[in-house]
Amino acid sequence: MRLARKLVLAVVIGILLVVVAYDYSAVRNDIRDAETRIADDVATRGYGLSVTLSQVVRDSGSEAAEALIARRNQGDRVTIRWVALDVPPTDKRAVDLSPESVNELRQGRPVRIVRGSGRGARLVVYRPFVGQKPVHDLAEASESLDPIQEHQRRRIAGVAVESGVILALAIGAALVLGYRLVGRPVQALAAQARRIGGGDLSQRLELGGHDELSELATEMNIMSERLAGARDRLQAESSAKLKAVEQLRHADRVATVGRLASGVAHELGTPLNVVSGHGSMIAGASEAREEDRESARVIVEQAARMAAIIRQLLDFARRDRARLESGELTSVVDRTVTMLGSLAAQRGVEIRVAPAADVTPVRMDQAQLQQVVANLVLNAIQAMPKGGPVDIELGAVRCTPPKDASGERDCLRLTIADQGTGIAPEDLPHIFEPFFTTKDVGEGTGLGLSVCQGIIEEHGGWIAVDSVVGTGSRFSVYLPAVAERGGESTA
Numbered sequence: 001m002r003l004a005r006k007l008v009l010a011v012v013i014g015i016l017l018v019v020v021a022y023d024y025s026a027v028r029n030d031i032r033d034a035e036t037r038i039a040d041d042v043a044t045r046g047y048g049l050s051v052t053l054s055q056v057v058r059d060s061g062s063e064a065a066e067a068l069i070a071r072r073n074q075g076d077r078v079t080i081r082w083v084a085l086d087v088p089p090t091d092k093r094a095v096d097l098s099p100e101s102v103n104e105l106r107q108g109r110p111v112r113i114v115r116g117s118g119r120g121a122r123l124v125v126y127r128p129f130v131g132q133k134p135v136h137d138l139a140e141a142s143e144s145l146d147p148i149q150e151h152q153r154r155r156i157a158g159v160a161v162e163s164g165v166i167l168a169l170a171i172g173a174a175l176v177l178g179y180r181l182v183g184r185p186v187q188a189l190a191a192q193a194r195r196i197g198g199g200d201l202s203q204r205l206e207l208g209g210h211d212e213l214s215e216l217a218t219e220m221n222i223m224s225e226r227l228a229g230a231r232d233r234l235q236a237e238s239s240a241k242l243k244a245v246e247q248l249r250h251a252d253r254v255a256t257v258g259r260l261a262s263g264v265a266h267e268l269g270t271p272l273n274v275v276s277g278h279g280s281m282i283a284g285a286s287e288a289r290e291e292d293r294e295s296a297r298v299i300v301e302q303a304a305r306m307a308a309i310i311r312q313l314l315d316f317a318r319r320d321r322a323r324l325e326s327g328e329l330t331s332v333v334d335r336t337v338t339m340l341g342s343l344a345a346q347r348g349v350e351i352r353v354a355p356a357a358d359v360t361p362v363r364m365d366q367a368q369l370q371q372v373v374a375n376l377v378l379n380a381i382q383a384m385p386k387g388g389p390v391d392i393e394l395g396a397v398r399c400t401p402p403k404d405a406s407g408e409r410d411c412l413r414l415t416i417a418d419q420g421t422g423i424a425p426e427d428l429p430h431i432f433e434p435f436f437t438t439k440d441v442g443e444g445t446g447l448g449l450s451v452c453q454g455i456i457e458e459h460g461g462w463i464a465v466d467s468v469v470g471t472g473s474r475f476s477v478y479l480p481a482v483a484e485r486g487g488e489s490t491a
């Protein structure tokens with residue numbers, strides 16, 4: 001509002017100066033006109049008197065002249081007198097004049113002076129009697145200046161009232177217009193600038209109209225949009241960078257773990273074979289005591305278990321590259337379910353495979369995808385300690401890959417759902433990391449899902465999970481349909 005106030009003040013002062021200057025010059029002209037009229041009036045009378053009086057005095061004597069003056073003075077604005085120079089101050093015709101005026105009159109020229117000031121001031125004209133040498137008698141004509149001064153006072157009062165009214169109207173109009181046209185839009189612009197400064201780029205400002213302020217508002221809106229776009233791009237770029245760094249770290253970890261695992265597995269393989277061999281010998285030796293043979297069988301069993309873990313480690317570390325061939329996933333699923341059937345039955349789990357309607361062929365390495373299905377089904381079985389159903393479904397769907405923006409494509413989706421414990425939300429981000437397990441020591445190595453993810457990604461697909469604690473988990477594997485991938489090849 002400060003800007004509006006300044007504008008209002010400037011406009012009002014401008015208007016006031018114009019009004020006062022105009023009125024001042026009008027009053028001055030009025031007064032000059034009135035003065036001129038009075039001066040002319042008095043001067044004319046003075047001249048007429050100087051002629052008439054000198055004739056009357058000469059022809060009829062001074063009494064007749066006095067009588068004429070008395071008659072003329074009745075009811076007239078202009079008062080006339082007969083005065084004289086060079087008479088004693090006590091004489092009734094004596095007149096008080098400055099030496100310059102007296103000098104002028106002696107030259108035969110009229111003299112005009114103002115007697116008194118303020119109220120009661122009079123304009124007086126002196127004229128020597130015509131034809132008198134040296135000059136002695138003078139005709140005096142005078143008129144009061146009171147009407148002029150009264151007029152002047154009235155005009156000044158009028159000007160004051162007029163200026164006051166104009167001032168009030170101008171202030172009112174300027175305040176209303178100043179606030180509407182300048183104050184309000186500028187306040188809105190300032191608020192918008194504060195919002196942008198504070199990081200809120202969502203608001204837009206509509207001022208309406210086509211003036212400079214609305215243009216400024218439009219420019220601010222465009223600026224907000226550009227800033228918001230730049231900010232979004234920056235955020236997207238930095239989150240993409242973060243993701244890339246995270247993936248790199250993950251890949252690095254996997255590679256390190258792989259090297260470590262293959263080294264350890266290699267070193268442990270031979271001694272374990274020796275332990276297992278000696279155990280088998282003792283277990284099969286007829287001369288050994290029965291308890292020793294039983295202990296040796298346990299040694300062989302546990303050595304076999306250790307060998308299985310080592311094999312898994314080696315699988316993880318030196319998994320062969322996938323040999324992709326076009327094929328049907330249905331047969332892989334069926335084979336795996338048959339293979340795990342007896343284990344599931346032991347744990348009270350029923351594996352249900354939904355009849356597949358439209359199973360598009362995919363390019364795959366059958367052995368590796370069998371490993372994927374087996375790992376997922378095993379996890380599902382292990383998640384239901386009290387038994388329950390595992391539902392497997394296969395179907396063609398349209399899907400959008402999470403990592404590239406190439407849009408929708410035809411896919412084959414394999415879902416494996418259980419009604420088990422579910423996965424805690426804090427564990428969900430970690431389940432695909434190698435060696436992440438919530439299972440007891442000896443129960444799980446935490447490599448299953450990590451291997452699955454590696455295989456699926458090598459097939460050009462991805463894996464997703466939905467899980468609710470206490471309700472169950474659903475793992476979905478997406479593989480690109482053959483039509484989109486062209487002929488067979490080795491990945």
Ligand SMILES: Nc1ncnc2c1ncn2[C@@H]1O[C@H](COP(=O)(O)OP(=O)(O)OP(=O)(O)O)[C@@H](O)[C@H]1O
Pocket residue numbers: 375379380383418420421422423427431432436437438439443444445446447448449450473
């Ligand atoms: N169906 C599921 N239900 C509940 N939790 C699961 C399920 N599948 C995986 N998980 C969780 O994810 C973790 C990692 O699974 P992953 O298969 O990689 O390893 P694991 O099963 O623990 O061990 P491994 O498979 O190597 O024997 C599991 O320990 C478990 O906590």
Ligand SMILES: [Mg+2]
Pocket residue numbers: 375378379444448449
């Ligand atoms: Mg597992």
